[in-house]
Amino acid sequence: MQTNNEVELVNQILLKDQQAYTEFIHRYQAVVFNVAWRMLGIREDAEDAAQDTFLRAFRFIKNFDRTRPIVPWLKQIAVNVCFDRLKRIPEEQPLEEDTLPYPDPAPGPETQASQRLRRERIHLEILKLPPRYRAVIELRHFQELRYHEIARVLNRPLSDIKSDLFRARKLLAAALQELNTGKSV
Template sequence: MNFVETRLAKLARNGDRRAFSELVDLYKDKIYHLAYRMLHNVQEAEDVVQETFLRVYTNLNRYDETQKFSTWIYRIGTNLCIDRLRKRKASYSLDAEVNDSEGSDWYSMLASNDRTPEGELLLSETQEQVRRAIDSLPEKYKSAVILRYLHDMSLQEISEVLDMPVTTVKTRVHRGREYLRERLEKESVL
């Protein structure tokens, strides 16, 4: 797939709009899910997708064909999300978190073998506790944990996306996981 993406990027760089459209089709959902998991806001996630592809299009000449295209586009999307999180922190409001029931997220899609109403309620409560725990992660751990466990990226891929050494990524994933474990134990989920 890397070869196909590199070829599409080359064609798009030379003005082939269909090739760029194919890149958009390949990545729009992936970037949306990344953004939604980091921002928990449908509108902001959609904005990040648009801004990511705008940046990809305007910077195709800067894409290094020796690198994976997926790493490059994930780095752009992740950085845009981190920028939004930083801006949001400055204008944080307690009321903003109250109504967070926009659309469905990945937690609501977790499979359950237990179809009893009690089982459904327990699963729903557990999913909500896990979502809150991930939301509460310090910013420096949040992106590494999301990319590792929700996007199933390797430590090397995360290192390339976040532009930091693999050892730093490994530490952040480990500390983020420990933070989640402690937080969930306090809420007695585990």
């Protein structure tokens, strides 16, 4: 349920109040940027995607159900914006070393790796997944949507969503296993 403040902000945006636009962006830009960051992994791309997310949100804000919370709606738009961007990149194109957000660390025992390095490594593994796997991981694990909700957001059959999610997890779990045993990923 939205707070009155949020409803008022949306109402002001519908009245084309410039201050309301600015306040709306300031309030939610970090949340939207983080969705894009997790899915794209490149700061400039994530910032561009966040901008596109707000532009799309403003275009469709008149359709927004004001009894619902706004953050999940914005996050779902962000996933679709990122997914559309990723679809434009050929799927077989491997993730290039210089486009990775962190340097691919040298293999070594997990016990020596810092916690930060380990988290960066997990993010790297997410970024190596095909776009549709990334989208379902984002929606299930970071936005905590149920299967049928993910299917609705991505406009895809429920069976595809489950299959993609389970395969994505299998790939990530395998990478995690290799990380734990100190093998190169």
